[in-house]
Amino acid sequence: MIDKQFKKEAFKESVKENVKFLYRKKLEEATQEQIFQAVCYTVKDVIIDNWLETQNAYKEQDPKTVYYMSMEFLMGRALGNNLINLTAYKEVKEALDELGLDLNVIEDQEPDPALGNGGLGRLAACFLDSLATLNYSAYGCGIRYRYGMFKQQIKDGYQVEVPDNWLKNGYPFELRRPEYAKEVHFGGYVDVEYDPAIGSNKFVHKGYQAVKAVPFDMPIVGYNNKIVNTLRIWDAEPIVDFELDSFDKGDYKKAVEQENLARNIVEVLYPNDNHMAGKELRLKQQYFFVSASLQAAIAKYKKNHKDIMKLHEKVTFQMNDTHPTVAVAELMRILMDEEGLGWDDAWSVTTKCVAYTNHTIMAEALEKWPVELFSRLLPRVYQIIEEINRRFVLEIQEKYPGNYDKIKKMAILYDGQVKMAHLAIVAGYSVNGVAKLHTEILKKQELKDFYEMMPEKFNNKTNGITQRRFLLHGNQLLADWVTDHIGPEWITDLSQISKLKVYVDDEKAQQEFMNIKYQNKVRLAKYILEHNGVEVNPRSIFDVQVKRLHEYKRQLLNILHVIYLYDQIKKHPEMDFYPRTFIFGAKASAGYARAKKIIKLINSVADVVNNDASIEGKLKVVFIENYRVSNAEMIFAAADVSEQISTASKEASGTGNMKFMLNGAPTLGTMDGANVEIVDEVGKENAFIFGLSADEVINYENNGGYDPRVIYNTDDEIRQVLTELVNGTFSSDTELFRDLYNSLLNQNGGERADQYFILADFRSYAAAQKKVEEAYKDEKGWARMAMLNTACAGKFTSDRTIQEYVDDIWHLDKVYIK
Numbered sequence: 001m002i003d004k005q006f007k008k009e010a011f012k013e014s015v016k017e018n019v020k021f022l023y024r025k026k027l028e029e030a031t032q033e034q035i036f037q038a039v040c041y042t043v044k045d046v047i048i049d050n051w052l053e054t055q056n057a058y059k060e061q062d063p064k065t066v067y068y069m070s071m072e073f074l075m076g077r078a079l080g081n082n083l084i085n086l087t088a089y090k091e092v093k094e095a096l097d098e099l100g101l102d103l104n105v106i107e108d109q110e111p112d113p114a115l116g117n118g119g120l121g122r123l124a125a126c127f128l129d130s131l132a133t134l135n136y137s138a139y140g141c142g143i144r145y146r147y148g149m150f151k152q153q154i155k156d157g158y159q160v161e162v163p164d165n166w167l168k169n170g171y172p173f174e175l176r177r178p179e180y181a182k183e184v185h186f187g188g189y190v191d192v193e194y195d196p197a198i199g200s201n202k203f204v205h206k207g208y209q210a211v212k213a214v215p216f217d218m219p220i221v222g223y224n225n226k227i228v229n230t231l232r233i234w235d236a237e238p239i240v241d242f243e244l245d246s247f248d249k250g251d252y253k254k255a256v257e258q259e260n261l262a263r264n265i266v267e268v269l270y271p272n273d274n275h276m277a278g279k280e281l282r283l284k285q286q287y288f289f290v291s292a293s294l295q296a297a298i299a300k301y302k303k304n305h306k307d308i309m310k311l312h313e314k315v316t317f318q319m320n321d322t323h324p325t326v327a328v329a330e331l332m333r334i335l336m337d338e339e340g341l342g343w344d345d346a347w348s349v350t351t352k353c354v355a356y357t358n359h360t361i362m363a364e365a366l367e368k369w370p371v372e373l374f375s376r377l378l379p380r381v382y383q384i385i386e387e388i389n390r391r392f393v394l395e396i397q398e399k400y401p402g403n404y405d406k407i408k409k410m411a412i413l414y415d416g417q418v419k420m421a422h423l424a425i426v427a428g429y430s431v432n433g434v435a436k437l438h439t440e441i442l443k444k445q446e447l448k449d450f451y452e453m454m455p456e457k458f459n460n461k462t463n464g465i466t467q468r469r470f471l472l473h474g475n476q477l478l479a480d481w482v483t484d485h486i487g488p489e490w491i492t493d494l495s496q497i498s499k500l501k502v503y504v505d506d507e508k509a510q511q512e513f514m515n516i517k518y519q520n521k522v523r524l525a526k527y528i529l530e531h532n533g534v535e536v537n538p539r540s541i542f543d544v545q546v547k548r549l550h551e552y553k554r555q556l557l558n559i560l561h562v563i564y565l566y567d568q569i570k571k572h573p574e575m576d577f578y579p580r581t582f583i584f585g586a587k588a589s590a591g592y593a594r595a596k597k598i599i600k601l602i603n604s605v606a607d608v609v610n611n612d613a614s615i616e617g618k619l620k621v622v623f624i625e626n627y628r629v630s631n632a633e634m635i636f637a638a639a640d641v642s643e644q645i646s647t648a649s650k651e652a653s654g655t656g657n658m659k660f661m662l663n664g665a666p667t668l669g670t671m672d673g674a675n676v677e678i679v680d681e682v683g684k685e686n687a688f689i690f691g692l693s694a695d696e697v698i699n700y701e702n703n704g705g706y707d708p709r710v711i712y713n714t715d716d717e718i719r720q721v722l723t724e725l726v727n728g729t730f731s732s733d734t735e736l737f738r739d740l741y742n743s744l745l746n747q748n749g750g751e752r753a754d755q756y757f758i759l760a761d762f763r764s765y766a767a768a769q770k771k772v773e774e775a776y777k778d779e780k781g782w783a784r785m786a787m788l789n790t791a792c793a794g795k796f797t798s799d800r801t802i803q804e805y806v807d808d809i810w811h812l813d814k815v816y817i818k
């Protein structure tokens with residue numbers, strides 16, 4: 001059916017028409033960027049028909065809908081993905097070929113819509129893909145940041161942040177929907193007024209500043225099922241256009257303030273991953289999109305349902321981390337102040353509609369807002385939180401009479417702060433972690449008191465990734481090979497991929513598989529040469545760590561080990577050493593000085609190692625600039641080794657680990673996050689596991705840490721590596737890396753020496769790396785291991801994750817389009 005819509009000739013005509021229509025040019029005169037736009041409009045045309053049909057089907061069949069509320073959607077490029085999901089990629093590629101155009105080049109014109117930081121935002125994007133593919137009605141609700149995640153440039157080894165003006169040329173797939181605009185209110189005060197209509201008092205919010213929230217919709221195309229869902233991201237506009245005559249009206253100041261508020265609110269994504277900056281503007285962003293999304297959802301529900309008390313039968317709100325959890329109080333406000341419900345009814349509806357996902361146990365990521373700020377910005381919402389808190393504290397007292405410690409630990413308002421996670425847990429009908437180990441740590445440690453009081457709410461939903469983007473689109477050679485061997489069912493049912501197991505001992509299959517890996521490595525090597533000017537040997541082991549730069553993720557451990565290897569090769573030039581290319585890619589939050597220093601260190605080590613002729617190219621170090629979804633797809637496809645080396649207990653799940661696995665790269669990692677489940681699936685003989693366990697780390701932490709000096713003093717080689725940080729080996733400025741050196745050895749304020757256990761894990765990491773080398777030398781053994789990783793990745797599809805959310809939490813209905 002869809003093929004019909006992509007009749008080649010009609011497609012070619014349409015592209016030419018669009019170039020003419022949009023740019024008044026002939027195809028030959030148009031730039032690649034203009035052609036990209038024209039192609040997108042042609043594709044969008046097809047999508048819009050399906051979009052309309054989907055929305056009609058939803059109207060007719062009235063399924064329950066999930067609203068996935070998230071501050072971040074790290075979508076990556078849409079053109080290629082849309083073509084893949086329309087099952088038109090190859091046809092369109094051919095059609096463009098015939099026009100003398102290259103689809104890859106055209107795809108490369110698209111800016112990555114980077115409205116997210118890392119795993120959390122990318123997870124939201126994978127979930128939308130799976131929801132549409134599995135025929136579920138869903139909205140993504142978020143913010144249309146004018147500037148997404150910054151672009152990273154590396155200058156002289158340092159990260160430089162460049163604004164990401166992704167909307168500069170206009171984004172062809174979005175649709176502005178002014179008819180669904182909503183007003184959002186900030187500041188002001190709350191009055192009590194008698195309302196004769198209801199015969200009692202009510203709360204009235206006055207003196208506020210208003211912003212108009214205007215939605216932009218992006219289509220989310222399901223795979224080969226004609227479903228098109230919507231990602232709705234909100235833009236802000238001033239309520240009253242700035243008018244000169246407001247001088248005379250005397251509300252000039254207010255007009256300017258409202259104008260500024262509207263301008264600032266969606267200006268930029270905060271570039272923090274797993275870290276809360278506590279900025280007022282961030283809270284404004286949160287309330288802005290939450291309020292607009294809830295208003296829109298309720299308006300939509302009311303169009304064809306009368307009884308607001310039954311909202312939960314048709315609507316559920318999933319709160320992606322604590323960022324949107326102000327939704328709890330905002331929903332209460334709407335139900336009471338606008339829909340006229342009393343407290344108990346409003347609470348009954350709210351607690352059946354909202355659910356919460358926790359994504360971290362890192363203390364600095366937990367959102368707590370000062371009461372002063374919160375109540376000033378959102379006075380009515382704050383009032384409601386006070387009442388939720390008052391009632392909850394009574395419940396605690398009833399359950400644990402006289403136990404004030406429980407109140408201190410569990411209250412929503414305490415110590416002058418609003419604790420967003422507590423609000424979400426108290427109101428949510430479900431609380432989930434994102435990997436088995438993570439959920440267990442929540443239950444036993446971080447959220448122990450809540451788990452004891454309300455165990456029925458807690459559940460685990462191990463993360464997943466979409467194989468459509470990260471294999472079918474990102475690694476087309478392997479995707480075709482898989483389909484040739486087991487058929488195409490894996491595209492929508494990844495459990496099928498286990499059928500590849502029968503090939504893991506087949507020599508021909510092994511050769512083909514490794515040859516595909518080699519071709520992908522050649523592609524990446526070319527990219528690295530073009531972008532870094534570094535030549536790497538595609539026959540060397542591609543050992544890859546790509547993810548956000550964070551101390552707990554321990555890129556520092558990786559680069560210290562590189563230094564160690566370098567020392568070894570220098571000391572024993574005759575030593576048998578299999579050539580290695582260490583590939584890094586990572587953005588550091590703009591304000592995270594130590595993370596930025598680690599980037600500089602990686603680049604400084606790269607400079608020395610890559611230019612030392614005496615080691616004969618045995619070691620190469622590459623830092624890929626501006627790691628993002630689009631180059632990630634290519635990097636996963638080319639990796640031999642997947643570095644997942646976080647301090648155990650710190651990485652809630654990780655999702656990069658799954659993308660590597662699916663692309664046939666064994667995990668070199670700690671027993672952390674979803675690595676644990678990866679090892680369960682593939683077997684520990686097909687992974688390289690090292691380091692302290694989560695229990696051991698937590699144990700140390702609960703008992704005052706450990707002493708890295710013991711290791712420093714007794715291990716000469718480790719001491720040598722650390723010394724090289726400050727003796728001029730990698731920088732003539734011996735102070736440059738002093739902070740990194742100190743962080744490993746000295747306590748500093750509240751921060752323990754080596755708080756991420758780098759030295760504690762160093763030796764077992766080095767030993768695991770040695771095993772990688774030995775294993776890689778055994779060509780057949782390695783091919784088998786790589787293939788087994790792909791074959792055992794079935795569990796890690798986001799289709800499985802979404803089905804679990806549907807079965808256990810959301811209870812959505814499937815919708816089919818004729």
Ligand code: CR6
Nearest residue numbers: 119120359360434651652653654655
């Ligand atoms: N930073 C976790 O750290 C997890 C994702 C998605 C993170 C990571 O382990 O895979 O969420 N947490 O669940 C937060 O963003 C708070 C992340 O991406």
